[in-house]
Amino acid sequence: MPAAVGVIETLGFPAVLAAADAMVKAGAVTLVYFDKAESGRFLVAIRGRVAEVNTAVAAGIAAGEQAYGGQVITHYIIPNPTENVEAILPIDYTQKVEQFRMF
Template sequence: MSNALGMIETWGVVANLEATDAMSKSADVEMIGYENIGSGFVTTMVQGDVGAVQAAVDAGVEAARRAEGYVTSAVIPRPHDFVKKIMVLHKP
């Protein structure tokens, strides 16, 4: 299991796809999956080494801002075992 979890929440699918594309291209991270929260909110989750996840989230945030859909983001280094179980549930 990787040692960091990164998440970006956007409003709108277009902003989310922009963010996801930027995250995937900017660093060596693995996309865990996404959640369509409702009311237009979508969260994408990635995992990998802490530095790679932070770089990916930073790139994704900038892309989502350009698409005017950024809501929030987070990077969790060394997530608790319970969080890791949730991450496994969202693997594609």
């Protein structure tokens, strides 16, 4: 079953931590990627069903903005990424996150 991808980029670690926490609590999603982007920017990516990802990203944006000094720079949702996108970008379910997979 294809899984949507949701990504949030924030300025500062507290905002990305709050966003990631809110996303995994708001929907049946799996956190598949987290990393620093540049200049204090952080990325977090989740996978799950489209409706769940939409709900989770909305909650993550709200939480990231409410974190002290938090700023959500951008966000994006891909409802059904193609296989070549999954093969190149680090958004697939890895062995590390498989135990937390929601479906």
